[in-house]
Amino acid sequence: MGKVFGAVAGVGAVGALYAMKKSWDPLPSVKAAGFTTIDLSAAEPNKLMVEKWRGKPIFVLKKTPEMVAKQSAEQTARDIVVNGDSFLICIGLCTHLGCIPAYREAKLDFKCACHGGEFDSSGIETKAPPPSPMVIPPFNVKGNTVVLGEEGEAYRKMKEAGVLA
Amino acid sequence: MAHFTKATSVHDWLNQRLAIDTLQRVLSKEYWIPKNINFLWAMGMVLAFTFGILLVSGIFLLMYYQPNVDTAFDSVNYTIMREVDFGWLWRHVHAVAASVVFLIIYIHMLTGIYYGSYKKGREMIWISGMLLFVAFSAEAFSGYMLPWGQMSYWAGMVITNLFSLGSLEFNGLVEWIRGDYVPGQAFLDRFFMLHVLLIPLAILGVIGLHFGALRIPHVNNQDGEEFDFEEEAAKYKAGNKKESKVIAFANDFLSKDMFVVSIYLIFFFYLVFWHFGFAMDPINFDPADGLKTPPHIYPEWYFLWSYEILRPFPKDPGLVAFGFAQVIFFLLPWFDRSPNAVPASRRGLFFFWFWAMVIDLIVLTAMGKLPPVGVYSLIGKVAAYAFIALWVILPFITRNEKRV
Ligand code: FES
Numbered sequence: 001m002g003k004v005f006g007a008v009a010g011v012g013a014v015g016a017l018y019a020m021k022k023s024w025d026p027l028p029s030v031k032a033a034g035f036t037t038i039d040l041s042a043a044e045p046n047k048l049m050v051e052k053w054r055g056k057p058i059f060v061l062k063k064t065p066e067m068v069a070k071q072s073a074e075q076t077a078r079d080i081v082v083n084g085d086s087f088l089i090c091i092g093l094c095t096h097l098g099c100i101p102a103y104r105e106a107k108l109d110f111k112c113a114c115h116g117g118e119f120d121s122s123g124i125e126t127k128a129p130p131p132s133p134m135v136i137p138p139f140n141v142k143g144n145t146v147v148l149g150e151e152g153e154a155y156r157k158m159k160e161a162g163v164l165a
Numbered sequence: 166m167a168h169f170t171k172a173t174s175v176h177d178w179l180n181q182r183l184a185i186d187t188l189q190r191v192l193s194k195e196y197w198i199p200k201n202i203n204f205l206w207a208m209g210m211v212l213a214f215t216f217g218i219l220l221v222s223g224i225f226l227l228m229y230y231q232p233n234v235d236t237a238f239d240s241v242n243y244t245i246m247r248e249v250d251f252g253w254l255w256r257h258v259h260a261v262a263a264s265v266v267f268l269i270i271y272i273h274m275l276t277g278i279y280y281g282s283y284k285k286g287r288e289m290i291w292i293s294g295m296l297l298f299v300a301f302s303a304e305a306f307s308g309y310m311l312p313w314g315q316m317s318y319w320a321g322m323v324i325t326n327l328f329s330l331g332s333l334e335f336n337g338l339v340e341w342i343r344g345d346y347v348p349g350q351a352f353l354d355r356f357f358m359l360h361v362l363l364i365p366l367a368i369l370g371v372i373g374l375h376f377g378a379l380r381i382p383h384v385n386n387q388d389g390e391e392f393d394f395e396e397e398a399a400k401y402k403a404g405n406k407k408e409s410k411v412i413a414f415a416n417d418f419l420s421k422d423m424f425v426v427s428i429y430l431i432f433f434f435y436l437v438f439w440h441f442g443f444a445m446d447p448i449n450f451d452p453a454d455g456l457k458t459p460p461h462i463y464p465e466w467y468f469l470w471s472y473e474i475l476r477p478f479p480k481d482p483g484l485v486a487f488g489f490a491q492v493i494f495f496l497l498p499w500f501d502r503s504p505n506a507v508p509a510s511r512r513g514l515f516f517f518w519f520w521a522m523v524i525d526l527i528v529l530t531a532m533g534k535l536p537p538v539g540v541y542s543l544i545g546k547v548a549a550y551a552f553i554a555l556w557v558i559l560p561f562i563t564r565n566e567k568r569v
Contacts, residue, residue: 027351030351055345
């Protein structure tokens with residue numbers, strides 16, 4: 001009797017826990033709302049544009065030719081080139097605890113006010129606590145626009161080169 | 166079936182069915198409290214009262230609050246504050262009580278530490294008390310989300326991000342907790358549920374455990390004196406109240422407890438009516454905006470010390486230090502190696518340890534509020550290291566303590 005009860009209770013408990021776990025997962029409608037198209041023709045050099053994708057802010061920064069010229073190889077590897085212009089496109093959340101860093105046009109960098117983290121104009125962290133660069137979301141370049149949420153050719157190349165995070 | 170006789174009074178009728186005389190005896194008339202304790206021992210009753218106040222005011226807020234990302238902010242700041250008669254009162258009572266309850270918890274905890282009330286058979290009282298602290302922290306955090314202002318949103322963002330556990334990048338876990346990529350409707354709904362149902366239920370349960378844990382080892386006293394409660398109780402019952410070292414909980418001790426509670430309530434309502442602002446963050450009067458972070462994010466004052474332990478380190482060590490600060494107090498009964506359950510003033514080095522800890526917590530709290538720049542980050546860093554160092558040396562300084 002005891003064993004039968006134990007078996008029934010065990011199966012029931014596992015089933016209930018599974019259902020509870022799944023009920024807390026993001027809803028399908030939330031997961032599906034995944035694609036955003038950004039028109040880059042309006043972007044001005046060295047002016048930060050902020051868009052929204054999956055509820056998160058997306059930083060779009062068109063770089064000036066001087067900025068591109070001064071970049072290191074590591075920085076250039078993160079550039080997204082659209083119609084000959086270089087862009088930084090990344091999720092605008094600090095990789096420390098997720099605050100939104102502010103762009104400082106004069107210093108060409110991002111400052112996270114929460115705990116003092118800093119990133120350069122390619123989103124690479126230059127001052128702790130953030131442990132890694134700001135994340136580049138999946139993108140696909142189409143003419144003068146990028147679609148976020150879609151993995152295009154350039155994105156896959158970046159992924160292979162390991163420069164996304 | 167038990168034998169019932171015709172009742173002679175309402176009291177007798179109830180007594181036959183609910184044994185109210187026995188209950189009253191066990192729970193109050195013959196529940197023994199040492200005579201030799203000071204007003205700091207009344208903090209338990211003060212906390213019970215404050216919890217009651219939170220419950221009642223919460224029920225009134227619950228009737229008009231709307232857990233929806235579009236209407237939550239206005240339901241609090243417009244409907245409850247302006248439309249509902251006395252809505253402002255419930256809100257201020259609730260907010261002030263939520264803040265003050267932590268002040269009293271800290272006093273209660275530090276009293277326990279100072280008088281060694283976690284030692285020798287009283288470990289479960291301490292552990293259940295720490296569980297209550299954790300439950301109250303979760304309750305406070307989930308409640309802080311509900312007005313859906315800027316601080317709510319960003320505190321929710323930052324705290325839930327902690328669950329990615331640093332470089333382990335458990336982003337799936339974070340999204341599971343939120344039910345979305347960012348705090349949103351699913352997040353607000355589930356935190357609402359946690360705040361009004363699940364966590365309060367857990368708190369009630371743990372309060373029961375905390376009280377139960379007191380029954381066998383009994384309450385400590387001001388000198389840490391060990392005495393035979395049964396013997397002392399027998400003296401008391403024989404009418405020898407003067408010589409007995411104990412008194413009954415009700416009505417003897419309760420009258421003193423209630424005196425402290427009434428003084429506290431004067432202070433409490435003074436805050437509610439004249440200084441409610443301290444419990445509210447100005448930034449939370451801006452509606453939540455996922456595309457704009459406030460310049461400087463900090464938690465409510467009662468979490469500042471542990472927040473400051475997180476802040477001065479790089480991400481992973483910071484998380485480890487933060488986790489350390491959350492659990493270490495649970496282990497106090499084992500870190501303190503001395504057998505003495507007496508006031509810190511009679512324990513040599515431990516006395517200095519106690520006050521160093523108090524000062525360190527105050528420094529951490531102050532630095533946690535200030536922006537993380539220049540000399541403040543340095544002081545914060547030193548205080549965070551000091552916190553860890555104090556715990557590391559505790560077993561060594563208490564091991565050789567003289568027996569008193
Ligand atoms: S969230 Fe940016 S430094 Fe902490």
